[in-house]
Amino acid sequence: MKPKIKIIYSNYYPSIKKKMVEAVIRQLPVKDYDLIFFGVPGSFEIPYEIARSIKEDIFDNENKIASFKGKDKEKIRNNIILMAKLSQLNLDKQCIYSAYLALGCIIKGKTINHEAISVSIFTNLQRLSIENTIPIGNGIFNANNIKEAEEKAIKCAIQASNVLKSFINDKKK
Numbered sequence: 001m002k003p004k005i006k007i008i009y010s011n012y013y014p015s016i017k018k019k020m021v022e023a024v025i026r027q028l029p030v031k032d033y034d035l036i037f038f039g040v041p042g043s044f045e046i047p048y049e050i051a052r053s054i055k056e057d058i059f060d061n062e063n064k065i066a067s068f069k070g071k072d073k074e075k076i077r078n079n080i081i082l083m084a085k086l087s088q089l090n091l092d093k094q095c096i097y098s099a100y101l102a103l104g105c106i107i108k109g110k111t112i113n114h115e116a117i118s119v120s121i122f123t124n125l126q127r128l129s130i131e132n133t134i135p136i137g138n139g140i141f142n143a144n145n146i147k148e149a150e151e152k153a154i155k156c157a158i159q160a161s162n163v164l165k166s167f168i169n170d171k172k173k
Contacts, residue, residue: 054128100134102136
């Protein structure tokens with residue numbers, strides 16, 4: 001089964017987003033990966049969306065397995081067996097995604113807000129990754145202006161994609 005990766009991207013700078021998404025598609029081809037794309041208003045919202053997605057996906061996974069409503073005896077029996085196996089392996093608490101990829105850009109303004117925003121985003125992405133034991137590729141970067149951002153966008157998306165590829169390939173071994 002192909003690894004399933006959820007890519008959360010910022011819509012704030014459409015030209016940057018487009019370059020980054022296209023670079024990711026080249027790096028993580030659909031023949032090898034199942035990619036799900038989801039946009040949020042800005043980079044600051046990315047950690048929240050990843051946290052929401054992890055919790056929602058785990059909850060949905062538990063509900064799909066535990067639901068007996070409208071099922072015949074054989075399906076109920078199969079579900080009970082599946083629940084027993086999953087609880088032994090603790091797989092019922094796992095996310096349906098193999099990894100997440102965060103894509104966005106923070107451009108320096110006239111204040112130091114970009115620094116506070118960056119620290120908050122990076123800290124929360126790392127915390128989510130560690131707490132949930134799931135790789136999160138960080139393709140969010142800082143730039144001084146839009147020209148610099150357009151120059152960095154593809155490189156950052158490729159680097160974050162390659163990090164995820166290495167995690168996923170190590171997991172397969």
